[in-house]
Amino acid sequence: MAAGGPPAPGGEPGRFEPDLLDGLPAELAMARLPAGRHGLPREFVAHNQRLRLVAAMLRVLPERGYPALTIGHVTSEAAVSRAAFYQQFAGKEECFLTTYDLAGEWFCERVERTVAGEEDWRDRIRLGAAEALRLLGANPLVAHLMAVEAPQAGRAARERQQAMLDRFATVLRAGHPGRPELQADLADLLLGGVVALIARYVDGDRAERLPEATAVLVEYLLIPYIGGEEAKAVLASLPEAG
Amino acid sequence: MPSFENEVSIRKPRAFRRRPDLPPPKVEKIKPRSGLSRAEVIADQRRRILEGLALALAYHGYEDTKITDIVELAGISRPTFYEHFESKDSCFAAAYEDGVQRLSEAVEAAGGKAERSARLSAGLGAGLEFLASSPPLAHLLLVESLAAARPARLERERTLDRLAQALRRSQARLPGREAISEETARLLAGGLASHLSGRVLAGEAERLPESQGLLLQYLLAPSLPATSSAAERHAAG
Numbered sequence: 351m352a353a354g355g356p357p358a359p360g361g362e363p364g365r366f367e368p369d370l371l372d373g374l375p376a377e378l379a380m381a382r383l384p385a386g387r388h389g390l391p392r393e394f395v396a397h398n399q400r401l402r403l404v405a406a407m408l409r410v411l412p413e414r415g416y417p418a419l420t421i422g423h424v425t426s427e428a429a430v431s432r433a434a435f436y437q438q439f440a441g442k443e444e445c446f447l448t449t450y451d452l453a454g455e456w457f458c459e460r461v462e463r464t465v466a467g468e469e470d471w472r473d474r475i476r477l478g479a480a481e482a483l484r485l486l487g488a489n490p491l492v493a494h495l496m497a498v499e500a501p502q503a504g505r506a507a508r509e510r511q512q513a514m515l516d517r518f519a520t521v522l523r524a525g526h527p528g529r530p531e532l533q534a535d536l537a538d539l540l541l542g543g544v545v546a547l548i549a550r551y552v553d554g555d556r557a558e559r560l561p562e563a564t565a566v567l568v569e570y571l572l573i574p575y576i577g578g579e580e581a582k583a584v585l586a587s588l589p590e591a592g
Numbered sequence: 593m594p595s596f597e598n599e600v601s602i603r604k605p606r607a608f609r610r611r612p613d614l615p616p617p618k619v620e621k622i623k624p625r626s627g628l629s630r631a632e633v634i635a636d637q638r639r640r641i642l643e644g645l646a647l648a649l650a651y652h653g654y655e656d657t658k659i660t661d662i663v664e665l666a667g668i669s670r671p672t673f674y675e676h677f678e679s680k681d682s683c684f685a686a687a688y689e690d691g692v693q694r695l696s697e698a699v700e701a702a703g704g705k706a707e708r709s710a711r712l713s714a715g716l717g718a719g720l721e722f723l724a725s726s727p728p729l730a731h732l733l734l735v736e737s738l739a740a741a742r743p744a745r746l747e748r749e750r751t752l753d754r755l756a757q758a759l760r761r762s763q764a765r766l767p768g769r770e771a772i773s774e775e776t777a778r779l780l781a782g783g784l785a786s787h788l789s790g791r792v793l794a795g796e797a798e799r800l801p802e803s804q805g806l807l808l809q810y811l812l813a814p815s816l817p818a819t820s821s822a823a824e825r826h827a828a829g
Contacts, residue, residue, distance in 0.1 A: 417655040417739055501789070502739035508793065532809070539783045539810045542790070546752070546782020553742075553749055566775040574813035578770065 363481075363488040366456050368404040368449070400438045400448075402428040407449045408491045416446060416503040446503055447510060453492045454514050460485055462517075471525050472572060472584045478521065479568050483560045486548060490557035497548035515541045525575035532574060540571055638676055640666040642687040645680075646728040654684070654739045681741050684732075688744060691733045692751050698722040703762070712762040713808055720800045720807075723788065727797035734789040748785075756781040759811060769815040776814050783810065 406428035414423055421442055425435050439445040464481040465474040486493040500511040515538065522537040544567065551557050565585055572581040628636070644666030648657045659680060663673050677683040702718030703711040723730040737748040756777035764771055772780075784807060791800055 415742070417653075498745075533806050535806050536810055536813075539787050539806070541783075542786025543779040543781075543783025546786050547779055550749055550752075550778070550782065553745055563775070566773065566779065570776055570779045570814065574810070578814075 363484040364460065366408075366453055366489045366492050368401045368408065368452055396437065399428070399430050399434050403430055403435060403438060403445060404449045404452060406430075407445050408453070408495060411499050412491065412494045416499045416507075421445075443504060443506065446499075447506055450495060450500060450503075450507060450510050453495055454510065457482070457485060457492060457496070458514060458517055465521075472576065472580075474521060475525070475571050476568050476584055476587070478518075479571060480561070480564045483564050483567065487558050487560040490552065493548050493557045493560065494552045497545050498552050501545075501549075511545075515545070522571065522575075525572075529575060536574060540574070543570065634676075637666075637668055637672055638686075640668060641673060641676055641683065642690055643728075644668075645683055645687050646691075646726075646732045649684075649736045650728040650731040654680075654736045681743070684736070684740055684744055685747065687732060688737060688740075688747060691729050695719060695722055695733065696754075699758075708765050709767060711765060712759075712811065713804075715758075715762065716807060716811070717801065717804055720804055723792075724798050724800045727792070730788075730792045730797045730800070734785065734792050738789065752778065752781045752785055755784070763812070763815045766812075766815065769812075772814045780811055780814065 403424060406424050410419065410423045410427045414420075419442065421432065421435055424442075424445060425432050435445070439448065461478050461482050465478045468474045468477060486496075496511070496514075500507045518541055519537040522540060523534065547563060547567065548557075548560065551560050551563070569581050569585055572584055576584075641662060644662045644664075645657070647665050648661040652658075652661060657680065659670065659673060662680075662683065663670050666673075673683075677686065699715040699719045699722070703715035706714035723733070737744055756774065759780055760772060760774065760777045763769055763777075787803065787807065788800065791797065791803065
């Protein structure tokens with residue numbers, strides 16, 4: 351298990367490990383807290399339990415699937431009492447949404463940071479797509495959460511997912527101005543295809559191979575806006591996907 | 593006098609608890625018919641069960657749909673249900689397969705009648721009309737297949753594989769267009785399904801045909817010849 355921490359650009363993609371967030375020392379964050387009177391501050395304990403519950407939610411989802419998942423599955427995976435669960439979350443959905451928000455923000459923030467310095471729209475798409483697939487390939491649980499569970503976890507989860515896709519759609523639409531004939535909703539359709547691609551890799555138990563789809567994905571995203579020939583030129587400059 | 597109140601409504605407390613935003617589903621009670629052969633009776637029971645399942649799913653969602661809901665809506669007894677299916681999962685699998693079959697037939701029939709160059713458009717239009725004509729079935733095929741147990745999800749993936757192959761074939765027939773790769777076709781199929789699921793979830797199943805223009809633009813974009821300029825592409829699109 352690689353430790354969390356800031357990803358080196360171009361190096362190993364980071365891992366989403368919520369119980370290691372906030373720079374908590376790994377042994378304290380992940381470990382079950384000592385039983386009985388341990389003298390740890392109350393706030394620290396609550397925070398630790400919250401992140402452990404989030405991490406547990408992430409881990410048990412692939413096995414159970416959100417609809418069949420119970421709070422008991424999460425608490426026993428997290429080694430946290432049911433009462434402690436209810437101190438943190440009103441119920442299963444709130445725990446799921448918190449997990450989704452944390453993972454989604456972690457993911458979007460990294461992709462956005464990767465493309466932040468790029469002036470050229472085509473480079474933004476190319477680098478953003480490559481980074482997104484790298485991150486998901488290194489974090490199959492996050493890929494599962496975002497592409498498989500979010501669509502089946504109720505209305506609020508779907509709204510969260512839509513809000514995340516809208517962030518990316520805004521970037522895609524920036525390629526529009528020269529193409530008045532393209533409909534604005536085209537970006538949403540394109541991104542729907544991306545989610546379906548990720549779900550397909552996850553369902554086939556090969557999420558770690560997502561980076562192999564980078565070239566196909568970049569071409570698919572660019573072609574409607576710039577045509578096949580230009581898209582191929584952009585692809586030629588794509589670094590070898592891991 | 594025959595009664596025309598051929599409707600059974602679902603038990604109210606459950607219904608109101610689950611989806612306060614929707615009216616409780618109602619299904620046409622099958623008129624008692626005489627002179628049917630045993631095989632016809634069985635086929636009719638099966639059809640009613642599948643319809644009852646689709647209605648129950650649209651209302652309760654997969655996880656909360658009970659066999660009781662299905663048999664009430666179908667107007668059959670519980671033992672009759674179990675003569676046809678051993679579980680909700682197997683009933684869903686049958687309903688999904690049956691629905692996909694009918695959808696493909698509608699698409700292929702329309703595509704077969706159209707000119708070569710208009711087949712994609714005609715097939716797409718017919719598919720959207722088919723889904724719009726039965727929102728509960730559209731919900732079953734596009735939404736519940738995501739939430740159902742894992743075998744159903746894998747079946748959905750296989751359906752999208754077949755759709756991708758059909759998209760490739762239809763685009764290969766279009767004059768002046770490049771072949772698209774298998775992977776691109778699969779991305780397109782996924783995007784198409786995501787869009788349709790989203791519309792159905794938003795309660796807009798009846799309005800699916802309105803998406804035809806947008807969907808055509810989306811499906812055709814990757815097969816545009818690499819050399820064409822934006823102006824030519826505009827004319828082609």
